[in-house]
Amino acid sequence: MSATRYRAPPAADVVLADLDELVAVFHRASGITHLVAPPVPDLLAAMAARWLTLDDLEREFELVDGDRDGLAAMLDEMAIAGLIERA
Amino acid sequence: MRHSFHVRVGPVSFRIGSAWPEPIRQLRALYRDYPQDVGVPDFTVRLAPSRPWRRWVRPSVMIEGDYVIPDAAPLPVAHGLLAAEMGMNLQMAMGQRRFLLLHAAAVARDDRAIVMTGESGAGKSTLAALLQARGWRLMADEFVLLEPSSGLIHPFPRPVSLKNGAIDVAAAAFPDAHWGPLMRDTPKGAIRHLVPMPDGLAAGEQPARPVLLLFPRFGLAAEQRPVGAGEAFVRLTQASTNYVILGERGFAALTGLVRGVTRAAIDYPDVETAATMIEALW
Amino acid sequence: MTPARTLAALLVDPAGAQALNDADWTGVLAVARAEQLIGTLAARLDGLDVPTRVRAVLADASATALEGRRQALWEAEMARRALRDADAPVILLKGTAFAAAGLDAGQGRSIGDLDILVPHASLAAVEEALLAHGWMWVKPDPYDDAYYRQWMHELPPLIHPERDRMIDVHHTILPPTARITPDAAKLIARAVPLANGLAMLSPPDMVVHAAIHLFGDGDLSGGLRNLWDIDRLLREFSENDGDFWIALSAAAVEHEAAAVVARAVRLSHDLFATPVPDAWAKLSTVDHWYRRRLLARDGWGRATRPATRLAFYVRSHWLRMPPAMLARHLWIKWRKTAGDREPPPPPAERR
Structure with a gap:
């Protein structure tokens, strides 16, 4: 079985607004507003319209201390919310 | 019919x-x-x-x-x-689809407005009504209309629905006011409608720019704290009946509102104190 | 002309808008809202010169329809993601299908719950996948659940609480107790794939389903909108395919729905001037009764002719369920409603 991959919507399909400690993300395809905290906006930017695996993301974000489980949990949560797609 | x-x-x-x-x-x-x-x-x-x-x-x-x-x-x-x-x-x-509708009250001076929101019973209707005696015109007591394209508040000066004790308080403050009939024994107790003062009605189609977003709570010792943009945003989405159906227009209007105003939560024991706190924040 | 008739005429020929005064518009807009046709009307009148007030109301309706469409398509996408591993074809029905396929019938249309059709053999897998992806049962009532599973053509309704959207999972398009039995296997075999990985019914089957839905569901309320769907589908499909009417005849017979399809076509021709072959056109006596019922709204948006309404309600329940079963169903409903309304006994009596 191949590794789970994740993909975020193209950058043009999300609108971001900084709200002090949080970021409001409007997802155009669903019309749903998500309130997120860092590093979610960076993850969305990195994965915009690209299928990436956990390994890819770790490389991209240089996660040396290896909080791989935390990252995977966050991605799954984003997938359940419909903000990213999981395959 | x-x-x-x-x-x-x-x-x-x-x-x-x-x-x-x-x-x-x-x-x-x-x-x-x-x-x-x-x-x-x-x-x-x-x-x-x-x-x-x-x-x-x-x-x-x-x-x-x-x-x-x-x-x-x-x-x-x-x-x-x-x-x-x-x-x-x-x-x-x-x-309502033309305006983002906020369950809130609003008062204005000239073209600058204060939006007041909070749970039912927080006293915002009564506060808004009584602020009319202190140099504010009433824009709305129940539904605040935020225009997405301009970011302006449009007046919706319906008669203020006052309940029980607030009726006598307002009657004393506005002896010449125009009132609806007193309805006793409604599901919410006694209700009487107070028509906004003439300046509020005369400016019934004059929008104003929101400058202060207030989360007032009545009946507590005077206290004040700033409210973060994120918290204000969440509380206003919960106070809006049409945020979701307005789609991206609603998102732009509401993020624009919370980022463009001073935001504060105030507790107040009486209208006099609230009015003073508001003048200072204003 | 009554406001309902004016609305029907305006949908067919938007140029008629020029002749309307404020009072006409007030009535037309009230009826269009009540019949859930206001978004459709807005789409039809788009770009025409109408009074400012009317334009504002219609612009609101267009924006609402657009958001509704976005949400409906997103719900379909979420169902697609959830059912990716269930290994079953997922066929969109009704409004969501019209929107996903870009059909005229979807223009400005309000879209309610997500309705999908899946093979009967896949029901268990689909149910399991939806529950695993956050959907929940709407009615935890075991009687209702058993009733649905035994007598209905769909799973008990599921809701996704976070998005507050319902999904109806059908395995055919009428309850097994109905007097006509559509051929579910053919519906599925002939389904047409859509670009988004989902599918829709074939054009003739879609019209058959729309006709069954118009007459077989509920008490004909919302019927004007459902008939408008049929008009748009007939126009678009017959324009694209010279043999469409032959295919429609055949499909109607296969699904034992020739009578309802023929009536839907006659009424659509009568109310919306749908171009149909001569043999399909002539209105019967009973059709006039249906037409009155479809137009039963006054200028305040109120339902008129309550007697006709009741007759249709009883009739439509009977269509779906043999009478003895209906009696049992209603009895259980009444008993439960009566029980709900009884005030609880005072504490002293309880002891």
Whole structure:
């Protein structure tokens, strides 16, 4: 079985607004507003319209201390919310 | 329908039809200083008997209209005016699409507005009504209309629905005010409608720029704290009936609002204290 | 002309808008809202010169329809993601299908719950996948649940609480107790794939389903909108395919729905001037009764002719369920409603 991959919507399909400690993300395809905290906006930017695996993301974000489980949990949560797609 | 009445409140026009004459007579009297508008209405409200024979036998009013809630309990005809007001609120809550609708009150000086929101019972209606005696014009006491394209607040100066003790307090503050009839024993106790002061009605179509967003709580010792943009945003999405259906327009309007204003939560023991705190924040 | 008739005429020929005065518009807009056709009307009148007030109301309706469409398509996408591993074809029905396929019938249309059709053999897998992806049962009532599973053509309704959207999972398009039995296997075999990985019914089957939905569901309320769907589908499909009427005849017979399809076509021709072959056009006596019922709204948006309404309600329940079963169903409903309304006994009596 191949590794789970994740993909975020193209950058043009999300609108971001900084709200002090949080970021409001409007997802155009669903019309749903998500309130997120860092590093979610960076993850969305990195994965915009690209299928990436956990390994890819770790490389991209240089996660040396290896909080791989935390990252995977966050991605799954984003997938359940419909903000990213999981395959 | 047998009896009908047209009225315009701020930018919104209503047509109210009734099976009985009395609610329409009361509406005419209450809204005598508003533009009586017979053009194509934005919303229709119907006050109809719950069963055909209920027009005469123990008459009871069903609130109907363009938008309805299936299980709304009927009211006695004696509370027909209240039914009409609830019907107008219902149309706004379910059907308003031109403005982002916030369950809030607003007052203004010239073209600068304060938006006040909070849970029901936080005293925002009473506070907004009483601020009229301190140099503010009333823009809205129940529904604040935020225009997405401009970020401006548009007035929606409906009569203020005052309950129980607040009725006497306002009567003392505004001896010359125009009032609706006192309705006792409604599901919310005694209710009486206070028509906004003439300056608020005269400026009924003049928008204002929001500069202060306030989360007031009545009945506590004076205290004040700043509110983060994220928290304000979440609380206002919960106070809006049409945020989701407005889509991206709603998102832009609401993020724009919370980022563009001073935000504060205030606790206040009396209106005098609240007015002083507001002047300082303003 | 009554406001309902004016609305029907305006949908067919938007140029008629020029002749309307404020009072006409007030009635037309009230009826269009009540019949859930206001978004459709807005789409039809788009770009025409109408009074400012009317334009504002219609612009609101267009924006609402657009958001509704976005949400409906997103719900379909979420169902697609959830059912990716269920290994079953997922066929969109009704409004969501019209929107996803870009059909005229979807223009400005309000869209309610997500309705999908899946093979009967896949029901268990689909149910399991939806529950695993956040959907929940709407009615935890075991009687209702058993009733649905035994007698209905769909799973008990599921809701996604976070998005507050319902999904109806059908395995055919009428309850097994109905007097006509559509051929579910053919519906599925002939389904047409859509670009988004989902599918829709074939054009003739879609019209058959729309006709069954118009007459077989509920008490004909919302019927004007459902008939408008049929008009748009017939126009678009017959324009694209010279043999469409032959295919429609055949499909109607296969699904034992020739009578309802023929009636839907006649009424659509009568109310919306749908171009149909001569043999399909002539209105019967009973059709006039249906037409009155479809137009039963006054200028305040009120339902008129309550007697006709009741007759249709009883009739439509009977269509779906043999009478003895209906009696049992209603009895259980009444008993439960009566029980709900009884005030609880005072504490003293309880002891």
